[in-house]
Amino acid sequence: MMSKEKKLVEEITPMDEDFARWYTDIVKKADLIEYTSIKGCCVFRPYAYALWENIQKVLDTKFKELGHENVYMPMFIPESLLEKETDHVEGFAPEVAWVTHGGNEKLTERMCVRPTSETLFCEHYKNIIQSHRDLPKLYNQWCSVVRWEKTTRPFLRSMEFLWQEGHTAHATAEEAQEETIRMLNTYADFCEQYLAIPVVKGRKTDKEKFAGAVATYTIESLMHDGKALQSGTSHNFGDGFAKAFGIQYSDKDNKLQYVYQTSWGVTTRLIGAIIMVHGDNSGLVLPPKIAPKQLMIVPIAMHKEGVAEKASELCQRLKKAVRADIDLSDKTPGWKFAEYEMKGVPVRLEIGPRDLENNSCVLVRRDNGEKITVSLDNIEETVTALLDNIQNSLYEKALRHREENTFDALSYDEFKETVDKNGGFVRAMWCGDVECENEIKEDTGATARCMPFEQKTLSDTCVCCGKKAKSMVYWGRAY
Amino acid sequence: MMSKEKKLVEEITPMDEDFARWYTDIVKKADLIEYTSIKGCCVFRPYAYALWENIQKVLDTKFKELGHENVYMPMFIPESLLEKETDHVEGFAPEVAWVTHGGNEKLTERMCVRPTSETLFCEHYKNIIQSHRDLPKLYNQWCSVVRWEKTTRPFLRSMEFLWQEGHTAHATAEEAQEETIRMLNTYADFCEQYLAIPVVKGRKTDKEKFAGAVATYTIESLMHDGKALQSGTSHNFGDGFAKAFGIQYSDKDNKLQYVYQTSWGVTTRLIGAIIMVHGDNSGLVLPPKIAPKQLMIVPIAMHKEGVAEKASELCQRLKKAVRADIDLSDKTPGWKFAEYEMKGVPVRLEIGPRDLENNSCVLVRRDNGEKITVSLDNIEETVTALLDNIQNSLYEKALRHREENTFDALSYDEFKETVDKNGGFVRAMWCGDVECENEIKEDTGATARCMPFEQKTLSDTCVCCGKKAKSMVYWGRAY
Numbered sequence: 001m002m003s004k005e006k007k008l009v010e011e012i013t014p015m016d017e018d019f020a021r022w023y024t025d026i027v028k029k030a031d032l033i034e035y036t037s038i039k040g041c042c043v044f045r046p047y048a049y050a051l052w053e054n055i056q057k058v059l060d061t062k063f064k065e066l067g068h069e070n071v072y073m074p075m076f077i078p079e080s081l082l083e084k085e086t087d088h089v090e091g092f093a094p095e096v097a098w099v100t101h102g103g104n105e106k107l108t109e110r111m112c113v114r115p116t117s118e119t120l121f122c123e124h125y126k127n128i129i130q131s132h133r134d135l136p137k138l139y140n141q142w143c144s145v146v147r148w149e150k151t152t153r154p155f156l157r158s159m160e161f162l163w164q165e166g167h168t169a170h171a172t173a174e175e176a177q178e179e180t181i182r183m184l185n186t187y188a189d190f191c192e193q194y195l196a197i198p199v200v201k202g203r204k205t206d207k208e209k210f211a212g213a214v215a216t217y218t219i220e221s222l223m224h225d226g227k228a229l230q231s232g233t234s235h236n237f238g239d240g241f242a243k244a245f246g247i248q249y250s251d252k253d254n255k256l257q258y259v260y261q262t263s264w265g266v267t268t269r270l271i272g273a274i275i276m277v278h279g280d281n282s283g284l285v286l287p288p289k290i291a292p293k294q295l296m297i298v299p300i301a302m303h304k305e306g307v308a309e310k311a312s313e314l315c316q317r318l319k320k321a322v323r324a325d326i327d328l329s330d331k332t333p334g335w336k337f338a339e340y341e342m343k344g345v346p347v348r349l350e351i352g353p354r355d356l357e358n359n360s361c362v363l364v365r366r367d368n369g370e371k372i373t374v375s376l377d378n379i380e381e382t383v384t385a386l387l388d389n390i391q392n393s394l395y396e397k398a399l400r401h402r403e404e405n406t407f408d409a410l411s412y413d414e415f416k417e418t419v420d421k422n423g424g425f426v427r428a429m430w431c432g433d434v435e436c437e438n439e440i441k442e443d444t445g446a447t448a449r450c451m452p453f454e455q456k457t458l459s460d461t462c463v464c465c466g467k468k469a470k471s472m473v474y475w476g477r478a479y
Numbered sequence: 480m481m482s483k484e485k486k487l488v489e490e491i492t493p494m495d496e497d498f499a500r501w502y503t504d505i506v507k508k509a510d511l512i513e514y515t516s517i518k519g520c521c522v523f524r525p526y527a528y529a530l531w532e533n534i535q536k537v538l539d540t541k542f543k544e545l546g547h548e549n550v551y552m553p554m555f556i557p558e559s560l561l562e563k564e565t566d567h568v569e570g571f572a573p574e575v576a577w578v579t580h581g582g583n584e585k586l587t588e589r590m591c592v593r594p595t596s597e598t599l600f601c602e603h604y605k606n607i608i609q610s611h612r613d614l615p616k617l618y619n620q621w622c623s624v625v626r627w628e629k630t631t632r633p634f635l636r637s638m639e640f641l642w643q644e645g646h647t648a649h650a651t652a653e654e655a656q657e658e659t660i661r662m663l664n665t666y667a668d669f670c671e672q673y674l675a676i677p678v679v680k681g682r683k684t685d686k687e688k689f690a691g692a693v694a695t696y697t698i699e700s701l702m703h704d705g706k707a708l709q710s711g712t713s714h715n716f717g718d719g720f721a722k723a724f725g726i727q728y729s730d731k732d733n734k735l736q737y738v739y740q741t742s743w744g745v746t747t748r749l750i751g752a753i754i755m756v757h758g759d760n761s762g763l764v765l766p767p768k769i770a771p772k773q774l775m776i777v778p779i780a781m782h783k784e785g786v787a788e789k790a791s792e793l794c795q796r797l798k799k800a801v802r803a804d805i806d807l808s809d810k811t812p813g814w815k816f817a818e819y820e821m822k823g824v825p826v827r828l829e830i831g832p833r834d835l836e837n838n839s840c841v842l843v844r845r846d847n848g849e850k851i852t853v854s855l856d857n858i859e860e861t862v863t864a865l866l867d868n869i870q871n872s873l874y875e876k877a878l879r880h881r882e883e884n885t886f887d888a889l890s891y892d893e894f895k896e897t898v899d900k901n902g903g904f905v906r907a908m909w910c911g912d913v914e915c916e917n918e919i920k921e922d923t924g925a926t927a928r929c930m931p932f933e934q935k936t937l938s939d940t941c942v943c944c945g946k947k948a949k950s951m952v953y954w955g956r957a958y
Contacts (some may be wrong), residue, residue: 034606036599037560038590043603046618070528074520074639075554075592075623076576081516097555098580099592102627103573111517113578115556120515124522127513140523144554144622148581160553238883268605397953 012342014281019225024154030284030343033154038150040159044268047343048155050292051271052162056142058194058290059164059266066139068166073120075143076111077156081119084421085244088118091211095148097159113146118212118237118263121167122245129169129259132251136179137169142317155272156229156479162265164438169247169259173238176260180236183264184217187232195270196287196394197221197277199231200425200474202450205433210263213239220449222402223276226423228476231273234264272479277398278367284344285367287394288387295383296345297326298336300352311351314361314376318349321380322387341366346390347383367393406474408458411470415463415475419444425476429469431462438477440464449474480553487506490823493760498704503633505754509527509763509822512633519628519638526822527634529771530750531641535621537673537769538643538745541665545889547617547645552599554622556588564723570690570776576638589871592625597691598714600646601724608648608738611730612879615658616648633958634751635708642746646728648738659715662743663696666711674749675766675873676756677708677881679904679953681929686913691740693717699928699953701881702755705927705954706904710752713743731793751958756877757846763823763847766873767866768823774862775824776805777815779831790830793840793855797828800859801866820845822849825869826862846872885953887937894954898923903953908948910941919943928953 012029013021014233027033032048044052049058057168060070083089096112101163114120125137142164149159166183170176177385184201191197199219209216211237223229242258278285283450288294295318311326327336333350340348350362359376363383367390374382409415417452418426426446441447451471462469491508492500499928506512511527524530527886555578562568575591579928593599604616621643628638638869645662649655663680670676678698688695692714700710721727721737757764767773774797778790790805796958797803806815812829838855842862853861884903888894897905903924909915920926930950941948 034603036553037602038553038555038557041555043553043599044551046548046550049551052551053549069525070532071525072523072528072531072641074515074517074522075625076517076520076639078517094582096582097578099576100579101577101589103575110580120522123516124513144551146554160555162551179747 011039012281012283015224015279021320022279022281022389023275026279026283027154032271035152038159040152042152042154042158044162047292048268048271049289051274051286052268054290054292055194055266056164057071059186059190060142062190063140063164066182066186068139068140070166071139071141072143072418073114073117073124073141075114076277077114077117077119078109080109081123082112083438084119084122085241088212088241092116097146097148097348105422114143115145115147116263116265117143117145117165117167119245120260121263122241125169125259125261126245126247129247129249132171132249135169135171135249135259136175136181138166139168141166146338153272153479154269155275161268166264168262169242169302170261171249171251171257171259173260176238176262177236179455180234180262180264180343181214181219183262184219184232184234187234187264190193191219191221191231191270191273192395194287195274195277196289196391196398197231197273198395198399200450200452202452202474203449204233205255205434205437205448205468207437207471208448210235212237212240214240218450220425220476221273221277222275222403222405222425222476223479224279225276226247226405226477227473228425228478229269229273229276230449230472230478231270232264232266235262237263253401278394279344283342285394286344286346288346288391291344291346292323293325293343294323294347294387295325295347296336296340297324297349297351298333298340299326299328300333300355302328304353304465306356307351307353310356314351314379316348318380318383324381324383346387349383365390367397387405401460409463410413410459415440419446419477423477425474427456427458427472427474428460428463429458430471430473431465431467432469432470433462433465436462436464445477446475447478449476449478480692480829482563487572492610492761494703494758496787501758502754503823505758505762506633511750513571514631516655517638519631520639521631521633523641526771527747527750530643530753530765530769531747533769534673534745534749535643538665539621541669542619542643542645544664545617545661547619547647550618550620551622552596552603554593556593556596556598557588557590560586560602560785561591563598564691564720567691567720571595571626576625579661593622594624594626595742595744596622596624596644597646597720597774599743601720601726601740604740605724605726608726608728610693611650611728613680614648614650614728614738615654617645617658618647619643619645623882632751632958634747635752640747642744644742644744647741648721649740650728650730650736650738652739655715655717655741658711659694659741659743661697661711662741663698663711666713666743666745669697670698670700670710670749670752671874673766673768674753674756675768675870675877676710676752677874679876679929679931681931681953683712683929684913684916684927684952687927691716691719693719697929699955700752700756701751701884701904701955702958703758703880704755705884705956707953707957708748708755709928709957710749711743711745714741714742716742737780750774757873758823759952761817761823764873765823765825767825770823770825771802772804772822772824773802773866773873774804774826774828775815775819776803776828776830777812777819777885778807779812779829779834781807783832785835786830786832789835793828793830793858797859797862800858801862803828803874825866828862844869846876888942889938891942894919895923898925898954898956902956904928904953906935906937906951906953907942908937908940909950909952910946911949912941912944912945912946915941915943923954925954928955928957
């Protein structure tokens with residue numbers, strides 16, 4: 001190997017040695033993130049932003065199919081507006097950025113940069129909803145939000161991040177509940193089908209729910225290091241915000257009624273999930289459906305007659321079927337191999353003088369390193385099928401990992417030992433009291449990830465206090 | 480007419496009576512904008528945002544074809560970073576929003592919300608550019624920016640607006656200049672081909688150029704009321720920012736060189752231009768290429784057998800060819816006519832019982848009210864051709880308006896009279912001194928819109944001071 005190739009690979013900390021460093025190494029080496037002089041803020045570099053654009057494309061299309069419309073709300077919230085719903089302000093006020101001056105002038109009322117936009121949507125809904133004919137309102141917004149953080153963990157925790165926030169208003173509580181679950185399912189399907197990440201769907205405990213929500217639902221995924229990641233949430237607000245903001249409509253009998261609301265969101269955190277579920281010691285491993293480049297052509301012995309030309313022709317052909325590209329730079333093939341492995345490109349296509357003679361090329365899978373020599377006839381079909389296969393393999397592998405790292409605990413000793421030794425998801429029964437949640441967190445660092453929709457009675461008693469159990473909970477240490 | 484129909488139309492102020500009120504009436508009545516409790520900030524409602532999404536789609540595709548990549552930079556700029564380039568900070572510091580507190584804690588250094596992101600891109604470029612192999616860097620960002628404003632004129636002037644900002648770094652001054660002009664041309668072509676708005680391309684005077692730029696180029700369009708609107712700008716920074724931020728690369732001879740930079744942007748202002756160039760006293764008139772809905776089907780006598788079914792079938796057919804929709808609500812046809820006129824939908828398709836018998840329908844053009852009865856055979860081709868025709872007509876009409884409102888002034892008296900009486904663009908010779916610009920602005924309210932690429936010698940002397948003229952300038956009162 002050339003020195004540059006070695007350097008590229010050597011600089012990643014092995015996953016088993018230090019997972020957190022492995023993560024930040026990949027984030028830098030795969031050109032996803034660059035730090036800035038602003039604490040807590042990163043640059044989303046083109047490769048990361050392209051991933052986000054692919055996520056946006058799929059979700060935005062799905063949202064629109066389900067009848068949602070995009071809007072754009074102001075990024076500022078006056079303090080008095082943020083304060084209108086009591087639980088909400090308590091949840092968010094400690095972590096907002098405050099604008100106090102405009103130009104040289106001090107503001108009479110300070111404004112925060114949106115940490116989330118419930119209050120703005122509520123003010124707007126109050127203005128535009130009058131009659132039952134105006135309902136439902138199914139709005140969504142793509143934007144960035146700010147939550148005060150001192151530390152930066154790229155994609156996982158930062159002062160500013162990108163997201164979408166859906167906000168809907170309905171005539172009845174039932175419709176709002178349906179929407180809440182519909183959008184949770186939309187997220188779950190997206191994670192499983194596009195990101196190849198299996199998720200557990202469930203409801204958050206009251207301690208873990210969103211500030212101002214009646215109920216918060218979540219999809220939870222398991223990272224390679226056994227930690228959980230909350231990957232998307234959907235909230236049912238009931239009529240709490242509507243009452244705080246006075247959002248009423250006249251029903252068919254001309255009586256005034258409060259609306260019922262929901263909100264739901266996913267963030268650039270999903271990029272963190274992709275890294276930590278699929279990545280390995282050579283870098284990123286991207287699911288084909290979301291990869292900015294699905295196939296990279298690396299010509300071998302490029303100085304030999306016809307190689308560059310034939311490879312370029314092949315690239316043009318393949319571009320019609322998949323997101324293909326070619327690297328014609330003067331770097332060595334070995335250097336290119338290492339680079340596109342680092343970037344997680346699902347398939348590498350090698351083509352050299354001997355392949356030209358045989359009308360063939362070599363395809364190398366990023367996920368398992370498998371090499372196959374294939375004919376150039378029907379190469380489009382071969383590649384498409386291979387990408388499908390990789391997509392499915394990644395999902396199966398992630399599912400297996402989650403299954404192997406999901407444990408049942410029947411006693412508190414077993415619970416603590418499992419969290420400590422194995423990490424992963426620990427399923428255990430819970431009485432419903434926040435005291436037990438607090439004790440478990442203090443003793444083990446694990447939090448209630450969710451009460452899964454798929455319940456199972458492991459025993460009749462709470463794993464912590466021994467009182468009568470109400471539900472099974474997925475516990476785990478989380479990002 | 481029904482009362483509701485009358486109300487919808489009556490509430491728009493006629494354009495000739497009060498253009499500013501006509502504008503704000505449309506903005507509200509066409510459901511583009513809703514005001515908020517935050518001074519200077521609006522809600523971009525679904526119809527406005529859909530227009531912006533259509534603008535984004537076309538431009539983003541074009542930018543990417545030209546090799547640009549999207550990134551996302553932090554929304555905050557520390558004060559010390561904003562201050563690095565002297566002209567730049569002088570231009571922007573008076574009009575930024577300052578964040579001074581995070582949570583309950585006072586910041587040691589305040590940060591502004593980006594009014595534009597040159598300083599952030601420069602900091603980033605300093606980090607990621609080392610060698611001539613790293614150049615050019617062709618980055619773009621879609622985001623919102625904040626500039627302190629007390630008054631709101633939706634789309635035209637507001638505290639927060641949406642835009643894209645391209646930022647590029649090049650090895651040579653020549654490449655930077657080429658990029659600057661290439662992107663100006665991209666904007667001009669987009670305005671003319673998609674928005675049906677003719678533009679004058681030219682260079683800004685030093686007084687009007689961007690804070691920190693060597694040269695600013697602009698496209699200027701003329702609104703229906705004779706005022707000019709700066710519709711897009713492209714800046715050549717030379718190596719000024721590079722020197723202030725220390726952005727250097729090693730060239731092929733391993734010598735350190737400064738990069739040359741550009742930036743360029745268009746904003747949601749373009750929506751204001753669409754309104755003010757094409758709108759009329761019945762509401763919006765949207766160019767088909769950018770209209771969220773290109774055709775709206777309004778069934779007539781919907782209670783009659785087969786009408787709703789046939790109309791829905793027709794809608795499904797047309798959806799494959801154009802952005803078609805149908806209104807099956809129980810509102811009267813007259814109400815629907817007024818509503819879709821207000822929203823500027825390019826073509827209305829009426830279909831009733833008699834049409835069903837004749838295998839025909841009626842198409843009504845939004846731009847000139849022309850009605851034609853056409854066969855349902857080949858309706859897709861008929862509609863597509865009609866939309867093309869409307870697109871071209873709108874452009875021709877706008878061009879004619881601009882030509883009829885572009886005047887040459889040879890003396891200062893003529894100049895002042897023309898600005899006062901006719902408005903529009905006034906072309907006149909200029910000596911190049913800022914004193915004359917200031918005097919003209921004070922006397923007439925007109926500013927130098929640009930020194931057009933297409934120069935013409937109207938006379939040898941400056942229209943203001945009579946000294947030797949250097950160039951012909953487009954002058955006008957502007958938004």
